[in-house]
Amino acid sequence: MxxxxxxxxxxxxxxxxxxxxxxxxxxxxxxxxxxxxxxxxxxxxxxxxxxxxxxxxxxxxxxxxxxxxxxxxxxxxxxxxxxxxxxxxxDGRTISFDGDGDDDSLSAAFDGRGRWKNMPDLWDEMTAERIIAGRSVMEHVNAAIDALPAAQRSVLILRSQQGMEATEVARVLEISEGNVRVLLHRARLAVRKALDALA
Amino acid sequence: MMSCKEVAEKANAMVDGEVSAWEAMQLKVHLAMCKGCGRFVDQIRTTDELTAAAALDDMMSEADDGRINAILAELNQARHQGG
Structure with a gap:
């Protein structure tokens, strides 16, 4: 993979x-x-x-x-x-990988005591069979990746798809390793949210 | 004990094997008792697997002789011009 x-x-x-x-x-x-x-x-x-x-x-x-x-x-x-x-x-623009998207899709998921407000769904349909049966899940994942802000998208592609270590991703994008982790966390949560809509 | 919120914040690091032994133990204790967090961690794992699989899907659809030829032609031109 x-x-x-x-x-x-x-x-x-x-x-x-x-x-x-x-x-x-x-x-x-x-x-x-x-x-x-x-x-x-x-x-x-x-x-x-x-x-x-x-x-x-x-x-x-x-x-x-x-x-x-x-x-x-x-x-x-x-x-x-x-x-x-x-x-x-x-073209008169600059590319920055710093601080895109301060929030993540989980910010409203918990009550005041840090417990789930609504229990996460069981993704029993989100399986390899379903992926083989139709390309819709993959297309959904790709659409979710395309909707991410640039920095999150870049980190997800390099880390999760290209399998690079966090250190190497940090070097390629010229950001800190800590930043790579934060961006990866947000990116995965965003893709998870998109998939959750299918489950 | 860790709250669900704290577990969710650690879920990515856990999937990547980037938690300390102490955190791993705390997570294990929480996950043994909390169905919601168990599901959430599974979702994160599935998300990562599907993200990786999506790249493979991309690769299979891409076979573009025209573009490869254009790159090689541009390369030759650049070599002639720039040495």
């Missing part, structure tokens, strides 16, 4: 050698999450796709200099964030 690369060294060597198959594999794994994250930063699909395309060109141009100090995907997402920042600046 998580998109780590089993033999990253081999993959990088193939990319350096200009192996198209290796690039296609990498592209298929990362392009959609890159576009999804970039859309959160840029807010315009066509521009976001352009930024992602520029990122790929930059990745292939500089892959020979990749030293493995971060994971390959961490390195690629960091380039993406830089490209998005540059593009936003050119």
């Amino acid at each position: 998580r998109t780590d690369f089993p033999d990253e060294g081999q993959l990088v060597a193939s990319l350096v050698a200009g192996d198209r198959k290796a690039f296609e594999m990498l592209y298929r794994r990362l392009n959609a999450p890159m576009v999804r994250m970039c859309m959160g930063l840029i807010r315009n699909r066509a521009t976001a796709e352009e930024v992602v395309q520029d990122t790929w060109v930059a990745v292939l141009r500089s892959i020979g200099g990749f030293e493995g100090r971060s994971s390959l995907s961490g390195w690629i997402f960091a380039i993406l964030v830089n490209k998005a920042r540059t593009r936003a600046q050119r």
Whole structure:
């Protein structure tokens, strides 16, 4: 499920050698999450796709200099964030990952003594079978991710989908690890709320 | 004992295995007695699994020769121009 690369060294060597198959594999794994994250930063699909395309060109141009100090995907997402920042600046905007959304979807869920006002539902329908039976749950999850503020969306994609450690996510987004945890908490609660509406 | 609110605040860290041994024990005691929090932690776990699965769903739908060709063409052009 998580998109780590089993033999990253081999993959990088193939990319350096200009192996198209290796690039296609990498592209298929990362392009959609890159576009999804970039859309959160840029807010315009066509521009976001352009930024992602520029990122790929930059990745292939500089892959020979990749030293493995971060994971390959961490390195690629960091380039993406830089490209998005540059593009936003050119358009007179800035991208900030600090303090988006102060509240979470649980703030009203408890009484004065910290007990559930309404007991959470049992998600017995939210199972693998239902996912295989129809794509609706996945589409719902993706719509919920797309509705998140940029910072929460970025953290969720990098941490929960790309499987990066909190330290690496913090490095890619240039925020603190504590902030990564807070953003992940809020993002998961928001997606949970969207799923709860289906249950 | 931890309140439900405190358990809910710790649920993400718990799912990620980022709680201390002391917190883990307090959580276990609460969860053994509270159906609501048990459900909530399960929901968070399911949410994380479905979020990861959604990425896989994205990957399977993406196979874009046109774009890959465009990237490689741009790369060649950039190499010719910039060395």
